Amino acid sequence: MDRITIAKGDGIGPEIMDATLKILNAAGAQLEMDEIEVGENVYLKGNTSGISKDAWNTIRKNKVFLKAPITTPQGGGYKSLNVTTRKSLGLYSNVRPCRSIHPFVKTKHPEMDVVIIRENEEDLYAGIEHQQTDEVVQCLKLISRPGCEKIVRYAFEYAKKYNRKKVTCFTKDNIMKQTDGLFHKVFDEIAAEYPDITNEHWIIDIGAAKLADTPEIFDVIVMPNLYGDVLSDVAAQITGSVGLAGSANIGETCAMFEAIHGSAPRRAGQNLANPSGLLRGAIMMLNHLGQNDIAEKVENAWLKTMEDGIHTYDIFDEKTSKEKVGTKEFAEAVI
Amino acid sequence: MDRITIAKGDGIGPEIMDATLKILNAAGAQLEMDEIEVGENVYLKGNTSGISKDAWNTIRKNKVFLKAPITTPQGGGYKSLNVTTRKSLGLYSNVRPCRSIHPFVKTKHPEMDVVIIRENEEDLYAGIEHQQTDEVVQCLKLISRPGCEKIVRYAFEYAKKYNRKKVTCFTKDNIMKQTDGLFHKVFDEIAAEYPDITNEHWIIDIGAAKLADTPEIFDVIVMPNLYGDVLSDVAAQITGSVGLAGSANIGETCAMFEAIHGSAPRRAGQNLANPSGLLRGAIMMLNHLGQNDIAEKVENAWLKTMEDGIHTYDIFDEKTSKEKVGTKEFAEAVI
């Protein structure tokens, strides 16, 4: 039995969390849960961080956290809880597998099977911004050698563990010679320690262009935080939908699992949302906890549902789908 | 007769410039030219800026500059001449039209017709980087109100002039609330002055994802410098190839026209390169100079060549192409 922390989040969060938990339960996942409240309700009670001290303690104690998407109110100095959690818990690695499920889910890229490994603590996400004059504002992009080393090593270890053949690095080091240059340099250094894994570097502009056009040429791709944010959405979307991708945020002691998409407030409460992203985050969580058999069982059931053409609205397509279902019915089908 | 400055650049630069000039000449373009030397040869003579004072004077005097791609040597404190030119001449707007030529050039996005308008002087391209400690480096992202105002107004004026219906803005202002927040705020302010043009804002992650997946939902997109760098390569590539797109860099007094792709040193001197990017830059230049009839003539001839399936290797495809040609033969076909 593993004890984890869960948060149902905002918008479509509670619906996809309920669906996910039902599936995990039916599969016999060995989980005890502490539920915490984070996000909109906490913000609106006046806590600009969106999370209480007690909730932090629970997360740190249980070490593993399954989090549904949350809504951060605009303006007023609110901080993104996603970013705070990643930084506070030292979750330096954000792993986002993006694989097409051809021919069952419509995609223009049937052969695609890319894992984006995104640095998760540094870069422009350090959150250091200030107003220099009336008309000039600045944001600091921050890159450290230990930060680069951790994420690049993680990418190569990941490739080794999952038997992947190539790790690609994207940076813009022809312009940012010191910051992106450091990332690239560390990549080259660490790549040399893994002679059995092919390595390559692309300037991010043409790299992103190739990813969007011919993703099948890539395998594992490691990159700084902001690039990874944008390109993991790109990669997930072109497999069929951002709604399909889950994400693991991994640190030395703690880990957080989530969907890569947002809380979609306009779709909330209508039994419309696709729980696949959070569910696939949860599958990564089960693997992380060592409950690999159950992870496999859930993954196969999910895949079977996809292959049966039982699809939520976001991926529904006349040709490839058979039945358009809501969140609950989708969960039932997986079960 | 208009007097312009040209630079043949490095790698495939001289070949695509020769092809472009032959076509312009055959079409009767009214151009006198001063040729300057920039790029690799100048760098290797020890000038780390890649350009001489005399060359600057020529560019400023003639005001219009047609530039082939150049190679910047790695390391050693060399500066990107592209970036220096844009900043020194105040070329605040980088216009990159990306339109599919379906069914003549193979693309997964037949209905695509997007114009990326990229801010061209600020952002992380300010080039302010420093090493803070042994292990920490920083780069400054710089956004100014006048910079935002100029580029956003340019985007709406462009939409008005070319009768486009919608201007979209991409930023990551949920994280960079001050810098990207300013860009978004100015966008909203200026959008309000153009009630006949639809406006919308997307967070860059999901915006980029939609652009890569369903580009036909976008029209004009305006964004900060680095996002525009990456997403204009994405947009051009998914129309068929980055080799097809030209780019106009526009300032108050000067303007520079170029291809969006690089100098591809490995393809150089083999009569392989596609001159279309530079040629389409040159077409934008002719329009800028008021030689609209000739611009139209060249554009039609180019389009006819594309439609005839006379294609260079980069876009050659068994199904949509008829004849695989080299740079020179392509130019002949256009002529």
Ligand SMILES: CC(C)[C@H](C(=O)O)[C@@H](O)C(=O)O
């Ligand atoms: C919600 C937002 C702060 C977050 C990010 O930018 O990292 C999200 O886009 C993601 O990718 O997890």
Ligand SMILES: CC(C)[C@H](C(=O)O)[C@@H](O)C(=O)O
């Ligand atoms: C060559 C490079 C400096 C340049 C840029 O980053 O702007 C290029 O990628 C472009 O898009 O014109």
